[in-house]
Amino acid sequence: GQSLEQPSEVTAVEGAIVQINCTYQTSGFYGLSWYQQHDGGAPTFLSYNALDGLEETGRFSSFLSRSDSYGYLLLQELQMKDSASYFCAALNQAGTALIFGKGTTLSVSS
């Protein structure tokens, strides 16, 4: 089966950098996705890492280490609007559906 572990809450101040970790145990692994969900909103796709290394998209970066079964989402120059839940997710063994981690609630204060 699949399981993904991530911290339940992270707090930070505006302008800071925060890292949200995700460790996974999967019977088959294709890659790691990250989604953002604001309160009352829909999840939105942020990034996908299929290979080891860092992928950068503006203020957000995502990292994957297959050998360590570990990834993280790095958010730089934090803004109040980054306050949201962040989910890591991995495909099921057949590669046809996403399994989500329990989510990390990020609170950014001024």
Added chain:
Amino acid sequence: DTEVTQTPKHLVMGMTNKKSLKCEQHMGHRAMYWYKQKAKKPPELMFVYSYEKLSINESVPSRFSPECPNSSLLNLHLHALQPEDSALYLCASSQDSQLSYEQYFGPGTRLTVT
């Protein structure tokens, strides 16, 4: 256009009612999904349609009945629901079921069962 639309936004129904949730996408995606999400929890997969055929049913009770009339539309028919079925129901799509790591979600239908 990267939009997935869902109607209605809110729905209150009694346990004896029959209602339907609707989802539409015009991105040419060939995989569509239904999720259930409770407060402070991750989305929980219910059904996957791939090329208009049901490919995954995550042991969902029969009071939830999905339908995919065409490649752009996805319905979820509800009948004899229980109060514990109250949740946010999210529809999503991806280009293909083999590319399901990148999904586009609709805004959801917030369902309350009384």
